[in-house]
Amino acid sequence: MRSWLRQHRRALVAALGKLAAQKASGGVSALVIGVALSLPAGGYSLLEGLSSLAAGVALEPQISVYLKTGSTQSDADALAARLKSDARIGQVRFVPRTEALKELKATEGLADVIDALDHNPLPDAFVVRARDSSPETLAELAQELRRAPTVAHVQADAVWARRLASLARLGRLAVLLLAALLAFGLVAVTFNTIRLQILTQRDEIEVSKLIGATDTFIRRPFLYLGLLQGLAGGALALGIVWAGLSLLNGEVLTLAQTYGSSFRFDFLSQGDALAVMLFAGALGWLGASLSVSRYLLEVQPK
Amino acid sequence: MISFSAVSKRYPGGQDVLRGVSLTVNAGELVFITGHSGAGKSTLLKLIPAIERPSTGSVIVNGQNVSALRPAAIPFLRRNLGLVFQDQKLLYDRSVYENIMLPLSFSSLAPREAARRARAALDKVGLLGREKANPVQLSGGEQQRVAIARAVVNRPAILIADEPTANLDAEAAQRVLEIFVAFNQVGVTVLLATHDLGLVTRYGRRVLRLAAGHVVEDSAP
Numbered sequence: 001m002r003s004w005l006r007q008h009r010r011a012l013v014a015a016l017g018k019l020a021a022q023k024a025s026g027g028v029s030a031l032v033i034g035v036a037l038s039l040p041a042g043g044y045s046l047l048e049g050l051s052s053l054a055a056g057v058a059l060e061p062q063i064s065v066y067l068k069t070g071s072t073q074s075d076a077d078a079l080a081a082r083l084k085s086d087a088r089i090g091q092v093r094f095v096p097r098t099e100a101l102k103e104l105k106a107t108e109g110l111a112d113v114i115d116a117l118d119h120n121p122l123p124d125a126f127v128v129r130a131r132d133s134s135p136e137t138l139a140e141l142a143q144e145l146r147r148a149p150t151v152a153h154v155q156a157d158a159v160w161a162r163r164l165a166s167l168a169r170l171g172r173l174a175v176l177l178l179a180a181l182l183a184f185g186l187v188a189v190t191f192n193t194i195r196l197q198i199l200t201q202r203d204e205i206e207v208s209k210l211i212g213a214t215d216t217f218i219r220r221p222f223l224y225l226g227l228l229q230g231l232a233g234g235a236l237a238l239g240i241v242w243a244g245l246s247l248l249n250g251e252v253l254t255l256a257q258t259y260g261s262s263f264r265f266d267f268l269s270q271g272d273a274l275a276v277m278l279f280a281g282a283l284g285w286l287g288a289s290l291s292v293s294r295y296l297l298e299v300q301p302k
Numbered sequence: 303m304i305s306f307s308a309v310s311k312r313y314p315g316g317q318d319v320l321r322g323v324s325l326t327v328n329a330g331e332l333v334f335i336t337g338h339s340g341a342g343k344s345t346l347l348k349l350i351p352a353i354e355r356p357s358t359g360s361v362i363v364n365g366q367n368v369s370a371l372r373p374a375a376i377p378f379l380r381r382n383l384g385l386v387f388q389d390q391k392l393l394y395d396r397s398v399y400e401n402i403m404l405p406l407s408f409s410s411l412a413p414r415e416a417a418r419r420a421r422a423a424l425d426k427v428g429l430l431g432r433e434k435a436n437p438v439q440l441s442g443g444e445q446q447r448v449a450i451a452r453a454v455v456n457r458p459a460i461l462i463a464d465e466p467t468a469n470l471d472a473e474a475a476q477r478v479l480e481i482f483v484a485f486n487q488v489g490v491t492v493l494l495a496t497h498d499l500g501l502v503t504r505y506g507r508r509v510l511r512l513a514a515g516h517v518v519e520d521s522a523p
Contacts, residue, residue: 003410003411003412004410006410006413007410010407203391203393204393204395206391207391207393207404208404208408209377210351210353210380210385210387210391211380211381211385211404211405211408211452211453212377212378212379212380212381212405212408212456213377213408214374214377214408215374215377217408
C-alpha cells in the first residue's frame with residue numbers, strides 16, 4: 001500500500017514537473033480548455049440568473065382584470081363575488097375607475113393630459129393574487145377570467161414569466177449541446193498535447209520498457225498530466241466566468257436600479273464550480289488515456 | 303539457467319538470422335558470444351529478455367518459457383535480467399545518478415534503500431563521485447560503465463551485454479570487461495557478445511562462435 005502510494009506520488013510529481021517544464025505549450029492548451037469551457041459555464045450562469053428573475057416574477061402571482069367600459073357597479077360586484085369564491089384566488093383588490101384616474105394623474109407629466117379629457121377613459125379593475133404561483137395555474141386562471149362576459153382584458157404577468165422559463169429551458173439545452181461539443185474538442189486538445197509529450201519522451205519510454213517498466217507505470221504520469229491540464233483549464237474557465245460576470249454586473253445593476261430592482265447575476269454555486277472542475281479534469285484524463293493507449297503501442301523497443 | 307532449443311528467427315521479409323540454435327548456459331557461467339556482424343549475436347541476446355520472439359523453437363530462462371510469455375509478464379522477466387545495450391540507451395536529459403535510479407523507480411523499493419543500491423552500483427563500476435554529471439560529460443568508457451551500473455542496480459542473477467566494448471579504445475574496453483568478470487566472480491551469470499575475439503580469448507572462458515545463424519564453435523575452457 002505504501003509503495004503503491006509512493007508510485008502514484010512519484011507519477012504526480014513527475015507530471016507536475018512536466019507541466020512546469022512545458023511552460024508555453026502546456027499553458028496554451030490549458031488556456032484553450034479554459035476559454036472553451038467558460039462558454040457553457042458562463043452561459044449556464046446567465047441562464048441561472050434569468051431563471052431566478054423569472055421565478056421572482058412568478059412569486060408575485062398577479063393578474064389584472066379590466067372590466068368593459070360602461071359596466072355598472074352591479075357588474076363589478078358580481079365579478080368580485082365570483083372571484084372571492086374561487087378557491088385558487090387568495091386576494092382580490094378592487095380598483096375603481098375614479099381611483100385609477102387619480103393614480104394616473106399623480107404620475108408626473110400626465111396631469112395636464114388627463115385634465116384635457118372630457119371623460120374618464122379608464123375601466124374598473126381587479127387585481128387578483130393567486131394562491132399558487134406556478135405559471136401554469138396563472139395562465140389557466142387568466143384564460144377562464146377572459147371568458148367572463150363583463151371582462152374586457154386580462155393581463156397575467158405569469159405569461160411572460162412562462163415564456164422566459166421556456167426560453168431558459170431552450171437555453172439550457174443549447175448550453176448542454178455546446179458543452180457536449182466542446183467536450184469532444186477538449187478531449188482532442190489533450191489527446192494532441194499528450195501525444196507530443198509522448199514523442200518528446202520517446203527515449204525514456206523505450207528504455208523504461210526495455211528494463212522492466214510495466215505499461216501501467218509508463219502510462220501513469222501521462223494520465224496525471226492530462227488530469228492536471230484539465231483541472232488547470234477548469235480553474236481558468238471559472239476565472240473567466242467570474243471576471244465576465246463581475247464586468248457584466250456593473251452594467252446590469254445600473255439597468256436594474258432604473259426598474260427598482262437589485263438584480264445581479266450570481267457566480268456559479270460551489271457545487272456547480274466543483275462540477276466544472278471535475279468535468280474538465282475528467283476530459284483531460286480521458287484525452288490523455290486515449291492518447292497513451294494509441295501511442296504507447298507505437299513505442300516498441302528493438 | 304538459460305536454454306535454447308532449436309531456435310530459429312526470421313525477421314519479416316528477411317533472411318533467417320538464427321537457424322536451429324540449441325545451447326545451454328548454466329548458472330554462474332561467463333559466456334562470450336562472438337562472430338562477425340550479422341552472425342546473429344544481437345538477435346540471440348534479444349531473445350532472452352523477450353525483446354524479440356523466436357520464429358520456431360523455445361527459449362527457457364529460469365524454468366520459464368519466455369518465447370511464450372504473455373506481454374503483461376514481460377516487464378517482470380526483464381527486472382530479473384541486467385541488460386547492457388549496444389547503444390547504451392542512456393538518457394541525456396538527466397544525471398548519471400538519475401539514470402541509474404530509473405530501474406529502481408518501477409520497483410516498490412523504499413527511497414533510502416534505492417539510493418543505497420544506486421551508490422553501491424556506481425561504486426562497483428568505479429564512478430562514485432560522478433553521479434551528478436550528465437552522461438554527455440563522460441567518456442565513452444565511462445558512459446558504458448554507467449549503462450552497466452544501471453543494469454546491475456536491481457541485482458540481477460543474469461547479466462546480458464551486447465557489444466559493450468564496441469566503440470572503446472583497448473584500455474577502456476579492458477576495464478569494462480574486467481567489470482563483467484568481477485560480477486561473474488560473485489556468482490552472476492554473464493552473456494557478453496563481441497566481435498573482437500582477440501579481446502576475450504585471454505580470459506580462458508567459454509566462447510560461442512556464431513556464423514550465419516549457426517553455432518559453429520562452442521569451446522569450453
